[in-house]
Amino acid sequence: AQKVTQAQTEISVVEKEDVTLDCVYETRDTTYYLFWYKQPPSGELVFLIRRNSFDEQNEISGRYSWNFQKSTSSFNFTITASQVVDSAVYFCALSEAPGAGGSYIPTFGRGTSLIVHP
Amino acid sequence: NAGVTQTPKFQVLKTGQSMTLQCAQDMNHNSMYWYRQDPGMGLRLIYYSASEGTTDKGEVPNGYNVSRLNKREFSLRLESAAPSQTSVYFCASRTPPGTRGREKLFFGSGTQLSVL
Numbered sequence: 001a002q003k004v005t006q007a008q009t010e011i012s013v014v015e016k017e018d019v020t021l022d023c024v025y026e027t028r029d030t031t032y033y034l035f036w037y038k039q040p041p042s043g044e045l046v047f048l049i050r051r052n053s054f055d056e057q058n059e060i061s062g063r064y065s066w067n068f069q070k071s072t073s074s075f076n077f078t079i080t081a082s083q084v085v086d087s088a089v090y091f092c093a094l095s096e097a098p099g100a101g102g103s104y105i106p107t108f109g110r111g112t113s114l115i116v117h118p
Numbered sequence: 119n120a121g122v123t124q125t126p127k128f129q130v131l132k133t134g135q136s137m138t139l140q141c142a143q144d145m146n147h148n149s150m151y152w153y154r155q156d157p158g159m160g161l162r163l164i165y166y167s168a169s170e171g172t173t174d175k176g177e178v179p180n181g182y183n184v185s186r187l188n189k190r191e192f193s194l195r196l197e198s199a200a201p202s203q204t205s206v207y208f209c210a211s212r213t214p215p216g217t218r219g220r221e222k223l224f225f226g227s228g229t230q231l232s233v234l
Contacts, residue, residue: 035222043228043230093223105176108153108160
């Protein structure tokens with residue numbers, strides 16, 4: 001069985017602060033995918049990133065960066081110099097890769113609500 | 119570029135009423151999913167369909183039925199709505215296996231359902 005834990009229910013920061021959202025996962029598969037999705041107040045789910053289990057390179061996209069560490073089963077998300085527009089609920093998700101023998105069904109964490117104050 | 123289209127956006131039901139949530143995708147995806155989102159619970163899988171004509175239960179299937187009539191459409195039915203089914207419902211479809219570099223879920227805009 002796979003599991004995703006986002007221990008931080010809510011984080012509140014002031015604009016321009018850096019903030020890290022934690023994601024810890026459990027899976028018995030050696031090949032899997034990890035995702036982050038953003039859900040702004042409007043409610044839609046916006047894809048941010050996908051990471052394959054065999055690629056531990058960290059990723060940076062503008063103010064966003066992701067730190068994937070297989071040794072600790074973590075896939076943490078950092079927003080540098082946060083802005084009010086970053087206020088949203090962020091979800092981490094995991095799924096086995098096709099052909100890995102698993103169900104290929106994405107499992108989501110409970111989400112972290114990020115509030116960025118001006 | 120419609121992606122995943124989900125209807126209706128809002129619905130209010132009385133306990134015991136039935137309704138069907140519609141979902142259609144135009145990306146030729148095989149896999150489709152229904153999730154419900156509740157405060158503090160994240161997204162929980164109700165049912166999924168790995169391909170046309172097949173459906174399987176997810177984590178919280180009780181009180182729901184689904185139909186995958188064709189490759190495009192995957193509907194979710196509440197036969198006798200209960201207040202516990204008040205939630206936001208999301209339909210999603212997924213890029214096929216082997217779609218290297220583009221592997222992800224595409225979501226509909228959600229249905230906010232209230233059962234009184």
